[in-house]
Amino acid sequence: MHNRLKVRTTEAQKAAADREKEKKLQLYRNTINDVFERRSRKEYDVLALKSSEGLLRSNPDIVTIWNYRKEILLKLKPSEEIINDELYLTEKCLQVNPKSYSAWYHRNWLLDNVDPSPDWKKELQLCTKYLKLDERNFHCWDYRQIVASKCQEPIENELKFTMEMIESNFSNYSAWHYRSKLFSAAGKDEECTKISELSLVESAAFTDPSDQSAWIYQRWLIGKLEPSKIIYKVSQIKNTVYLILNRNLPNNYKIIGLGETIWEQFDSKVWYKKLDNVNINKIQIIDEFNQVIDDASLDNVQKDIFNLNISEQLQLVLNGQLDSLHQLLELEPESKWALLTYVLLLYTLKPNNYFENCLKNIKLLKELDTKRKNYYHDLESRYKIEYWIANNNNNNMDDINLKGYGLTAFYHMHMFLFNINIDLSDNDLSHSNLNHLKYLIMCKKLSLKNCKLANLNNFPALNNLESLDLRDNQIQDISCTELTKCKSLKTIIIDNKQIALEKILQGINQSFNIKIM
């Protein structure tokens, strides 16, 4: 039950209400029993239709009664008048409960199955009327899509309709959503659409910067941009060739190269192939039309792996938005949505000093929007790791140094698949899942010093790991048994406050060399 205020009543009021309820209950029971009896007598006539109208008008959600009406209507071969009466009944029921799934469906079913010449155009007008009364009724929006496709309403007209709705109230997330669907259905030139939508949504968002509908739509428009490259690196370890991607391989893409055998996957971002005679030539990723999306040769690292594919024209538009956001933030420095969009745009366009600027503004967001501060922490971690990868990781580097980055989350660990010395010390990984370290299959030396770890739950089996630094953590429990899965692990470094840990580790594997530093 929604939106029913609890009202305090006196004894007398309560007694009167109870009497009223008793009367209603009796009426309900008599009516529904009468209807059920008619149904069991297989009465499929107009009288039977009439008998259940009142029941539905007071409670449009009794599905079984609608079902009985469907049975009658199928048997009756109804006149136009009866069909119109039935449509009218659903309208009346929707006025009682505009969110009644069964009333909406009955209407749809009737036009689909009983009405010999359904007037879908009229139906579309009805949707328009209802949406003007209740602009966020998702039942009606969803029904409208069915209706629009039945009457083959041109997409242009539907776009115009969403525009009218948005103009009368920018805060109409349903309308923005419908636009996103209409554009993909139209298969329109993405670039053009994106540019015009960006300017539309900008004016909406600026009109009421606290309203989230337009901002979410804008975030999507910006976020739709994908990196131009997909292959981060191809490397060979013994007789296995590994292919590391910057994102999951889309279903319609295929990897080709290195013979006919298929590539196996570690997960959708890490692919490998075992070969006896490796003669590496080019590896390519192609789409369903055999268009080459990206290619790479052995040991070549793609440094711009997080740079997005932005045309000059779009770049111009986005730069304009960045400027306007800057101005808006001068007027309203505490507008969270403007600030967040500013950060996203900075990260997308990567102008000079973008990174420092992003971090500064994320810090502000954490203060302004405390409810979601952990989201911003994780976002910051992702940005920092991406920045590090883009600026440091080159061909022959063994070391990863993310010491003291304030990381709260693991992102892109699969890009460290080939690295040997990995320093993740001085971060806050207390709540992260250590299983993300499973990608570090070549790592020999790993530091988790001062990472606020309370346990080693889910620590993966790292076959090459030889040395692990666990100093300055509060690990006390037997989750350390996870370490026995690391077959080459010899040295574990702890500090002199971790006496209990030393005992635990010795108990688990006596051959561990435990260094106290």
Added chain:
Amino acid sequence: MLQKDVKLDNTSKTWVLEKHIDFLQSFGKERHQYESSMMEFLRMSGMYWGLTALYLINDGKIPKEDEIFEYIKSCEHSCGGYSPAPGHDPHLLYTLSAVQIACLLNRELELPIEKIVLYVSKLQQDDGSFTGDKWGEIDTRYSFCALACLSLLGKLNEINLVKAVEFIKSCQNFDGGFGSRPGAESHGGLIYCCVGSLSIAGRLDLVDADTLGWWLAERQLPSGGLNGRPEKLPDVCYSWWVFSTLNILGRDHWIDKEGLKTFILASQDNEGGGFSDRPGDEPDPFHTLFGLAALSLMSHDKILPIDPTYCMPKAVINRLGLKPQTLSRP
């Protein structure tokens, strides 16, 4: 400007456990006869809400087990489906509720499993979707009902799971969320159904967890309560739909849990027990379950642990040997 949140009064609400137990036990008794009759078209689900809630706060104990099981039997139809109440038609919604209640009672093996499986699998369409009953309404809610129902009975292999997953994927939207059908707007409840289905199917790789997780985190309002869509009022039931989805996606730390607890506790009826949609409204079993379930997921020492995918006690899901997929924190 429309009101887009509620104000909580300053009085801190204390936890009224005994009253919640009384409130839940009173259903089926005289004093709720009117509500119970008027809502008989969904009674089987009503019982699932009430009994699950009771299980969670009453140490796993459910009174009148035999009577309840007899009621389920009285709603059984020859096609294998269950109706909400005797005299009403069978539907996937109530078939799931019947199976869930039987599992709570540890009596699911006494159900006509083969017939139920046949009923559910026949409702699957060529595109992988499910209709709620023979009249053909398609909705992702019914995908969840089908997958949950069959997996509880250990019969998930009896439907075309690949197609079922494909259909859910086709309902994904620009914001990472899901709607009731392809093209339909994202909505907290339907997102739970779709992500829950993918969790049962072990295909959470199809979810863009960061995009959806952020959108779900934005459902939290200054009051601490969660809404189901942008610019809507908070409601205790979204404490479950939205929060459990965040939990499944390993991103429930992206909202302020203390704030959410405060909102849920403020929606208790301190006098008669039970929870309502938002502070000050009439309580009902639906919101009582989803309020308690969300508190359970945030750990509460007086509430038994709940499974985020099935919205059933963890102990029951473990007994059935089910391991619905969840994602880890990033």
